[in-house]
Amino acid sequence: MRVIADVCIVPIGVGVSLSDYIAACQQVFAEAGLETHLHAYGTNVEGDWDAVMDAIRACHERVHAMGAPRITTTIKLGTRTDREQSMDDKVRSVEAKRR
Numbered sequence: 001m002r003v004i005a006d007v008c009i010v011p012i013g014v015g016v017s018l019s020d021y022i023a024a025c026q027q028v029f030a031e032a033g034l035e036t037h038l039h040a041y042g043t044n045v046e047g048d049w050d051a052v053m054d055a056i057r058a059c060h061e062r063v064h065a066m067g068a069p070r071i072t073t074t075i076k077l078g079t080r081t082d083r084e085q086s087m088d089d090k091v092r093s094v095e096a097k098r099r
Contacts, residue, residue, distance in 0.1 A: 003052050012072060
């Protein structure tokens with residue numbers, strides 16, 4: 001099953017700058033071959049359910065390996081069975097209605 005996830009991974013106890021940790025997770029998603037869209041407060045990730053969940057786990061492992069003693073993660077998930085829809089499809093649909 002394909003899934004679109006909105007993921008916000010927040011290391012705790014590492015200071016106020018989180019960009020190194022976010023970049024590490026972006027690398028994990030890229031290594032997994034997943035489609036991503038980084039935004040100001042998280043990342044949209046698209047792919048096979050198991051691949052997305054495995055990548056989120058790998059992000060936790062990588063961020064802990066970087067020294068973060070705690071991580072809190074918020075995940076929103078969306079699936080469809082009536083048709084395939086990508087992140088780009090969803091955005092184009094909304095933008096077309098704004099015009």
